[in-house]
Amino acid sequence: MSVQLSRDDVAKVALLSRLKLDDGELDRMTEQLGAILGYVERLSEVDTEGIEPMAHAVERTNVFRADVETPMLPREAALSNAPKTDGQYFLVPQIFDAG
Template sequence: MSSLTREEVEKVSLLARLRLSEEELSTMTEQMSQIVSYVELLEEVNTDDVEPMAHAVEQHNIFAEDAEHESLPRDAALANAPKRDDECFRVPAVLGD
């Protein structure tokens, strides 16, 4: 049974831009270790006779009517942005100058 270290969970929380208290960090370390153990258990299942599939249910082209909904206010959307410029998200350049 594999378990995650506290340092690995800290790294994941930083990548996800989450600030965890010491108590939350301990809880998340335990819970994420349990998840990894469960995935390892699933890897032991023999799937030789199971046909690969892209979807669990064979349903295609299920459409919903377009409907207008109130959007999230700009200030709320930008509230958790790591970088912002007045009314926009700031992101690293992808294509260059």
């Protein structure tokens, strides 16, 4: 099956991606995503019945660390790249709704 992405669909994905796109970008994105997804369609030709998904390139299990403290960052370093801070906290505009 072929996915026909409308401009509205792309706008929804942009909202989900938290990307503000201007009209020109939306147009281009609609066209380009359509082309790429059209190409990706060829995966549906492959018989994957009974094949386990492979999420890791090297499949290891049981990688743990001991519950032991390691050095932390001083607050100054933690906040050093913050766009807005009062020296103690990260500051964000007053939150009224779930982002």
